[in-house]
Amino acid sequence: MTVNWAEHFSSLASRTEDSALADIFKLTERPDVISFAGGFPAPDMYLIPEVQDVAKEVFSRHATKVLGYGPTPGFSEFRDFIAARQTRLGMPAVPQNILITSGSLQALDLLGRMFLDKGDRVVVEGPTYLGAITTLSTFDVQIETVPTDEKGLQVEWLEEHLRAWSRQDRLPRILYTIPTFQNPSGRVLDLDRRYYLLELACHYDFMIIEDNAYGELRFRGEPVPTLKSLDEEGRVIYLGTLSKVFSPGVRLGWLHAEPEVVRKGILLRQGVDQCSNSIGQLLALEFGKRGLLEKQIQHTSQMLKQKAEMTLSQLEKEFPPDSQWTRPEGGFYTWVTLPEHIDTQKALLHCVEKARVAYVPGPAFYCRNQGQNQLRLCYSEPSLDKIKEGIPRLAQALAEGGRG
Ligand SMILES: Cc1ncc(COP(=O)(O)O)c(C=O)c1O
Numbered sequence: 001m002t003v004n005w006a007e008h009f010s011s012l013a014s015r016t017e018d019s020a021l022a023d024i025f026k027l028t029e030r031p032d033v034i035s036f037a038g039g040f041p042a043p044d045m046y047l048i049p050e051v052q053d054v055a056k057e058v059f060s061r062h063a064t065k066v067l068g069y070g071p072t073p074g075f076s077e078f079r080d081f082i083a084a085r086q087t088r089l090g091m092p093a094v095p096q097n098i099l100i101t102s103g104s105l106q107a108l109d110l111l112g113r114m115f116l117d118k119g120d121r122v123v124v125e126g127p128t129y130l131g132a133i134t135t136l137s138t139f140d141v142q143i144e145t146v147p148t149d150e151k152g153l154q155v156e157w158l159e160e161h162l163r164a165w166s167r168q169d170r171l172p173r174i175l176y177t178i179p180t181f182q183n184p185s186g187r188v189l190d191l192d193r194r195y196y197l198l199e200l201a202c203h204y205d206f207m208i209i210e211d212n213a214y215g216e217l218r219f220r221g222e223p224v225p226t227l228k229s230l231d232e233e234g235r236v237i238y239l240g241t242l243s244k245v246f247s248p249g250v251r252l253g254w255l256h257a258e259p260e261v262v263r264k265g266i267l268l269r270q271g272v273d274q275c276s277n278s279i280g281q282l283l284a285l286e287f288g289k290r291g292l293l294e295k296q297i298q299h300t301s302q303m304l305k306q307k308a309e310m311t312l313s314q315l316e317k318e319f320p321p322d323s324q325w326t327r328p329e330g331g332f333y334t335w336v337t338l339p340e341h342i343d344t345q346k347a348l349l350h351c352v353e354k355a356r357v358a359y360v361p362g363p364a365f366y367c368r369n370q371g372q373n374q375l376r377l378c379y380s381e382p383s384l385d386k387i388k389e390g391i392p393r394l395a396q397a398l399a400e401g402g403r404g
């Protein structure tokens with residue numbers, strides 16, 4: 001008898017649907033496609049000879065540690081290193097505040113296990129990071145979307161809704177935000193709004209999860225303090241990652257929070273994967289100790305500046321005058337809003353197959369059907385020449401293939 005798998009899957013597995021995007025993105029692996037889709041570092045952002053040298057040393061000095069299991073919260077030297085770095089960045093930490101995770105998305109998953117029950121209310125900004133929507137959705141929660149503008153999430157809107165939710169006795173448990181160089185918009189949450197958001201979190205008693213995957217990759221303008229550095233109550237839980245500044249392949253992120261949250265995270269993680277990869281932590285630690293992490297961040301930011309400038313100037317030249325896009329001061333992305341009759345989901349297959357250029361359509365970044373005439377361009381991965389060539393191709397293909 002053949003197994004009818006659909007009858008055996010859990011409700012979580014049954015809720016998890018295949019995305020039509022996955023098939024299209026397979027096409028972007030073809031070498032002739034210029035991809036503005038994946039949020040990846042460019043190959044020339046890596047400091048490869050330096051990493052090779054670090055790897056040789058790590059293997060010769062710590063071979064058994066490299067090959068063994070590590071402690072659940074991370075190697076203590078690595079936690080020390082991250083705590084010291086957080087402190088330098090204006091967010092005082094001791095190792096007991098730090099839990100190393102397998103990428104920062106795992107940290108979000110652990111926080112979901114820690115704070116969310118079925119049906120709870122969770123707030124995100126719209127648009128937001130697709131991975132976060134996927135992770136939060138696994139908890140069967142009610143996700144509310146705060147609209148955003150050029151200053152980031154609209155805090156007044158949030159306050160109005162918090163008042164109403166409070167009357168229903170259904171306040172959110174957590175708010176997830178990417179306040180700096182947001183994915184997908186590239187925007188930065190305004191300083192006044194940061195204070196306002198913290199006040200709301202305190203008044204209505206919810207946690208803020210601050211995902212700062214791109215915050216160190218500033219190439220223009222003045223730094224804005226992180227929410228974590230402005231937080232006096234410990235209610236901001238900060239997520240960091242090495243994916244955009246060192247390597248996504250090492251799968252290393254961290255959570256910076258009050259010791260009680262870290263302790264609970266350790267317990268929950270023991271039922272998940274027990275520990276982060278040992279070689280990644282030892283590589284990153286030695287890389288960091290040699291000052292190479294700061295060197296890579298500087299190098300990457302300079303490259304991103306050139307790529308962002310090329311992208312914006314090509315958009316200016318090639319895109320229809322009634323379209324708009326964000327002008328990021330850091331990070332990987334610009335967010336494009338096209339005239340309403342252009343459907344970016346519909347146009348994607350045409351863009352990839354006919355014009356050999358790819359992007360992520362807007363609806364992928366919303367929980368409900370929104371953003372049909374929007375798209376995300378990641379300028380980090382393609383070379384300057386490819387950006388120059390790709391944007392005109394994209395403009396033409398969207399005009400041909402996007403009629404809704
Ligand atoms: C906002 C944001 N957070 C987290 C991540 C994932 O980080 P990690 O590779 O550490 O899981 C990404 C990756 O694209 C991201 O854009």
